[in-house]
Amino acid sequence: MGLFSFFNKEVAMDLGTANSIVIYNDQVVIDEPSIVAVDRTSNHIIAVGKRAQQMAGKTDNKNVETIRPLRGGVIADFEMAQHLIRELIGMTNINRSFMPPSLRMVICIPSGITNVEERAVRESAEQAGAKEIRMIHEPMAAAIGIGIDVLEPEGHMIVDIGGGTAEIAVISLGGIVCNNSIRVAGDEFNENVVEYMRKQHNMVIGERTAEQVKIKVGAAISELDEPPEDYPTLGRDLLTGLPKEILVNYKEIAHALDKSIARIEQAILDTLSATPPELAADIYRTGIYLAGGGSLLRGLDQRISSKTKLQVHIAEDPLRAVARGTGIALKNFTKFHFLIR
Ligand SMILES: Nc1ncnc2c1ncn2[C@@H]1O[C@H](COP(=O)(O)OP(=O)(O)O)[C@@H](O)[C@H]1O
Ligand SMILES: [Mg+2]
Known part of the structure; x- marks a missing residue:
């Protein structure tokens, strides 16, 4: 354990539209649906994650509402998103010690969120005790989690199909060169x-x-x-x-599902045709990488492969690829210049 990690705590958070994952000390310590249950009369947060999910549609209390604050790949409910972030950090128990540690965080956000939304995420993390914060966009984190060296001058195409959005991106030299996010997932x-x-x-x-x-x-x-x-x-x-x-x-x-999948295929084709030729040549060799829960759909790799005539690879443990990548970004906090300050 380095000196930094002895006195300080480091946390990586994948803030997904369907599931949020927190990595601490290289381990997934939290993997919960991104759901908040709130009592609308008092605005009191009753539960988050699995416990909130279980309440959906099953409580006799009419005032209890279950909310997915990131539904659709944007922050649909600011206040609830902030509660979610704070509760997720709280659930790790890392701030409970006698002397609150200096908390460093990398948070992965959907690439479709606006600057205002990004700031709201940052503020929630600060309120929960984070001192140094960087953000990373979902396709970039997915690429890193898949094991791609994103700093290389070589193009890679990532398709991350989550709960709210399918994000398609071409990554090279630590940047997202082409990006397409559709609300089909x-x-x-x-x-x-x-x-x-x-x-x-x-x-x-x-x-x-x-x-x-x-x-x-x-x-x-x-x-x-x-x-x-x-x-x-x-x-x-x-x-x-x-x-x-x-x-x-x-x-x-x-x-x-046919029509929805066809829309994802079309978005992939659109992104391919917007890709600069040198990078397209790389993708021709390396193929397309799928991540996110949606990539577990049977035969999806085969279908995308026959549509694009490219090889399609599914990430190992695709539901956690983004979180894994966010964890790796945390370890490269200063080296990865592309992390968003
Ligand atoms: N075996 C599976 N087949 C198809 N879809 C799945 C499977 N497992 C999970 N999913 C779907 O994956 C989505 C969640 O993926 P995830 O990558 O965690 O999304 P997000 O990053 O938006 O939180 C959900 O819509 C879920 O229903
Ligand atoms: Mg995700």
Whole structure:
């Protein structure tokens, strides 16, 4: 342990639209959904993370509202985002010691957020005790987490499909050369599933059930080499109002997600055509790297590969690639000149 880390604490935070991860001492110490439960009568924060998620739609208290402050890749709710950041830092317990340490932080933010939003994130971290703060944009952190040497003069394409946004970026020499962020990602896939079940099966399902369907039988293509088993899905019949169960096949979900995935493909093609030729030549050799939870969709790599005629690689543990990269950025706090002050 170096002298700095003995007297000081260092924390890396991936502030995702769906999940937030905190790394401390090289370990993931917090991995929680980015959700805050608040009592609207008193504005009192009741819970954050998994505990808040469990309350969604299940509490008898009408005043309890569950909020995802970063929904859509922007800070939709400033105040709640600040609570989320403070609570996440609080949950690590690092500030509980007798002498509060000097806290150094790197925070990963969606690349679509504005300067004002960025400042709000910084202020929340300061209020939670951070003294030195740097920020990093999501695709850059993903690239680092994948193991790419981002300082090299070589182009790499990253596609990070999270909850609220798909972020497509070409990175070279420590900078984001081309960048495209669209609001088509995991949340929209869930909405596609809800819509499909209603239209096709006359069945109402909640968002969390839709997410389970997506995870169990989600697919980007309708011919998989290793198809998952049909998934028994519970919901309410639209006509009778009674609970019912439907077996859902992956081909149905591939159909339900088709249009959304096509929009991600189009954004990738647009970014490729905006890429300077030298970097495009690099990408032709190295291919496309996928990260984020959305990259776990069965057959997505195959589909993007046949659309772009490029190799597609999925990051190891894609849900944590960005957090890993943010952790590496923390260790290169002074070396990585591209970190945002
Ligand atoms: N196995 C899976 N198949 C498809 N989507 C998944 C899978 N696992 C998680 N997801 C989706 O990934 C998204 C979260 O990804 P994440 O990278 O954590 O997002 P963010 O960075 O925006 O917080 C959610 O929409 C979730 O439903
Ligand atoms: Mg993310």
